[in-house]
Amino acid sequence: MASVRKQPQRACIGCGQMKDKKELIRVLRTPEGEFTLDATGRKNGRGAYLCRSAECLERAVKTKGLDRSFKMAVPKEVYEALREEMKALGLC
Numbered sequence: 001m002a003s004v005r006k007q008p009q010r011a012c013i014g015c016g017q018m019k020d021k022k023e024l025i026r027v028l029r030t031p032e033g034e035f036t037l038d039a040t041g042r043k044n045g046r047g048a049y050l051c052r053s054a055e056c057l058e059r060a061v062k063t064k065g066l067d068r069s070f071k072m073a074v075p076k077e078v079y080e081a082l083r084e085e086m087k088a089l090g091l092c
């Protein structure tokens, strides 16, 4: 008998709200220590999640949400890549 699978939820590093994973952009740290945006959410590694919202991105930049989430200094380029991604999505 099939049961309805609950959507996995994750907290946005900007606003802290819990959302369905599919509503969030996943930032991934690969086992090699590289940061990448993971649109599919299927790659291996440690992830942080952010709403598809320019506002949440700015909040994350201000509060160093990624740094806190990964417990290390995250290069500016990663935030820039997120900004580009938001632009590509037409969010800012």
Ligand SMILES: [Zn+2]
Pocket (backbone or CB within 6 Å): 012, 013, 014, 015, 016, 017, 050, 051, 053, 056
């Ligand atoms: Zn958010």
